[in-house]
Amino acid sequence: MFELHPILAKDTVEIIRLDLCRVLLIRDKTYPWIVLVPQREGLRDLDDLSEEDRNVAMAEIDRVSKALKSLYKPYKINVAALGNIVEQLHIHVVARFQDDAAWPGPVWGVVPPSDYDDEDRTNVINAILKVL
Secondary structure: OOOOOHHHHHHEEEEEEOOOEEEEEEOOOOOOEEEEEEOOOOOOOHHHOOHHHHHHHHHHHHHHHHHHHHHHOOOEEEEEOOOOOOOOOOEEEEEEOOOOOOOOOOOOOOOOOOOOOHHHHHHHHHHHHHHO
């Protein structure tokens, strides 16, 4: 049975479940940042997905990327599946701006995470749901 990794559960809030992936909002308002987690047991890397699931995952990455572009008008969308600390396959989709705290480098570890307050988190989730 699929179970979300405890670190992902702690660091995110669920937005919606798509056909394959859970769509999660990272608890850091510094960047518009979503994580997709394929709801399959035992996956570590993208090539662990079946061909069919890989096609669905790519379509869902595309869908979330377009949603972030529509909402935030970023300069760039970063997509990454690193998993060196959290082995469970998860795909980061981050809207990036030339004036964000980490530009042009990666977002990890540049500034401490700053969680949304309840109202802002609800507003962000509702806005994302509207464009998904």
